[in-house]
Amino acid sequence: MKKLLQEFKEFISRGNVLDMAVGVVIASAFTAVVNAAVSGLVTPIIGLFIPNSTFAEWAPGGFAIGAFVNAVITFLITAAVIFLVMKVVNAARNAKKKPEEPAAPTTKTCPYCLSDDVKIGATKCPHCASELPKEE
Ligand SMILES: [Zn+2]
Incomplete structure (x- = not known):
């Protein structure tokens, strides 16, 4: 049991956990922003073409198509932004690694x-x- 505690302490103090925690917090905050942008700005435009209903609540025959499309658009935007961030981070890493003349x-x-x-x-x-x- 003591050994397990020791290992846990090392795991925490390695710093990876903190990095990970920061990543998770930023990711969830970012997801909230994208979600608000999509359900507040993008899908209402689609909703203009659907009479008598807002798109997010559009559920013909009980199928929550509006909410589903909201989630898909949110996912696509989030994935695209993360892809761009990874590209920038990788480019910065590679630039640092370049061997000196x-x-x-x-x-x-x-x-x-x-x-x-x-x-x-x-x-x-x-x-x-x-x-x-x-x-x-
Ligand atoms: Zn000689």
């Missing part, structure tokens, strides 16, 4: 003894004392 070389290889720590611009090899060809 390799530094310009400061040494060259002697063509006679093949030592590779000869300084750029040297005219004589420090290892075999050969005259080095001029660099372009």
